[in-house]
Amino acid sequence: MGLVVQKYGGSSVADAEGIKRVAKRIVEAKKNGNQVVAVVSAMGDTTDELIDLAEQVSPMPAGRELDMLLTAGERISMALLAMAIKNLGHEAQSFTGSQAGVITDSVHNKARIIDVTPGRIRTALDEGNIAIVAGFQGVSQDTKDITTLGRGGSDTTAVALAAALDAEVCEIYTDVDGVFTADPRVVKKARKIDWISFEDMLELASSGSKVLLHRCVEYARRYNIPIHVRSSFSSLPGTWVSSEPIEQGDKQVEQAIISGVAHDTSEAKITVVGVPDKPGEAASIFRTIADAEINIDMVVQNVSAASTGLTDISFTLPKTDGRKAIDALEKNKDRIGFDSLRYDDQIGKISLVGAGMKTNPGVTADFFTALSEAGVNIELISTSEIRISVVTRADDVPEAVRAVHTAFGLDSETDEAVVYGGTGR
Numbered sequence: 001m002g003l004v005v006q007k008y009g010g011s012s013v014a015d016a017e018g019i020k021r022v023a024k025r026i027v028e029a030k031k032n033g034n035q036v037v038a039v040v041s042a043m044g045d046t047t048d049e050l051i052d053l054a055e056q057v058s059p060m061p062a063g064r065e066l067d068m069l070l071t072a073g074e075r076i077s078m079a080l081l082a083m084a085i086k087n088l089g090h091e092a093q094s095f096t097g098s099q100a101g102v103i104t105d106s107v108h109n110k111a112r113i114i115d116v117t118p119g120r121i122r123t124a125l126d127e128g129n130i131a132i133v134a135g136f137q138g139v140s141q142d143t144k145d146i147t148t149l150g151r152g153g154s155d156t157t158a159v160a161l162a163a164a165l166d167a168e169v170c171e172i173y174t175d176v177d178g179v180f181t182a183d184p185r186v187v188k189k190a191r192k193i194d195w196i197s198f199e200d201m202l203e204l205a206s207s208g209s210k211v212l213l214h215r216c217v218e219y220a221r222r223y224n225i226p227i228h229v230r231s232s233f234s235s236l237p238g239t240w241v242s243s244e245p246i247e248q249g250d251k252q253v254e255q256a257i258i259s260g261v262a263h264d265t266s267e268a269k270i271t272v273v274g275v276p277d278k279p280g281e282a283a284s285i286f287r288t289i290a291d292a293e294i295n296i297d298m299v300v301q302n303v304s305a306a307s308t309g310l311t312d313i314s315f316t317l318p319k320t321d322g323r324k325a326i327d328a329l330e331k332n333k334d335r336i337g338f339d340s341l342r343y344d345d346q347i348g349k350i351s352l353v354g355a356g357m358k359t360n361p362g363v364t365a366d367f368f369t370a371l372s373e374a375g376v377n378i379e380l381i382s383t384s385e386i387r388i389s390v391v392t393r394a395d396d397v398p399e400a401v402r403a404v405h406t407a408f409g410l411d412s413e414t415d416e417a418v419v420y421g422g423t424g425r
């Protein structure tokens, strides 16, 4: 008998109908002879609504209490789902993250899983139950307080449970039919990917693709748990994310040269103007940013003007950290020694991802040609072995993504990309 972990996102359990539909799917997996663990997110936009509510009573809600509040969202869906399954004549028990043995560090609102001890889940399964687990939450090893794993964290719960239970597969059910070569909301002709490697999926996730979170893919790669991304609204075959290509029918799915185009408009750009061109300057700027616990993405330093010996350094960071970064730099302005700061949150990032880049010359040239033919101006560039990213004006992003998608032959013949739910989770 196989053990499968399934995860259902908020859009799949948005209302009573959705919960009943998901219950049927879970029962089907059980009837096919599997032990089933289902991880659920909060219904629809519940998490956003709870955050709004918290901010109405306090502009900066305490992390511990916010976690207490947000975990209620997943508890609602898990209990309702267990009821719906019982109503279909099958045994189900729901468990909070803590009861399921999800042990985390004590960083509220973005805790990391450090261990999973799913003893109660095992027992429930062995007794013939379907186990329903609240996603996105755990309990701190040190403080014993309830924690959450950061937005979208239910995927990580599912993969972590799959690893701890030695499941055959972790199925992630969402409101699109799988991983696409671009965001189907932007590119109508985006094509569904049958198989993608952990490496390419990690790059897509860190470049703004929202279908799977970076942390979840990282976890799956570390424990070598295949992820199967599917829609809970259709019965199409979905996308496999794993270390080795899968077989489909009698044909082996090949590694694509280019896996896809991702975009991200959640970042801003800070330019530090008038920095003395001498050793240690970049170090003190980025130490200041790091001490404020801000992750940066791209960095460029301009050549210094010979007459002044001054240079500009630009970097990108999440918009949500913009204020904090500006404050930290201003506070250290005299010590670092720069003239001024420029803040720009009207930028977007477009990334081309694919392991085939390593061995196919001309990919970079084709990428820039496509952008120039679309009339898109490039502001920053960064590359890794299997990714090229550029920063452009935010307004140019949709056009640029479509142009690059077409240029690399990724367009499908049909409009196959369907967004069933709307939130993409």
Ligand code: ASP
Residues within 6 Å of the ligand: 009, 010, 041, 042, 047, 048, 073, 135, 136, 150, 151, 152, 153, 154, 155, 425
């Ligand atoms: N409900 C949480 C969120 O909306 C966790 C999740 O959906 O995975 O971020």
Ligand code: MG
Residues within 6 Å of the ligand: 009, 010, 041, 042, 044, 047, 152, 425
């Ligand atoms: Mg959600």
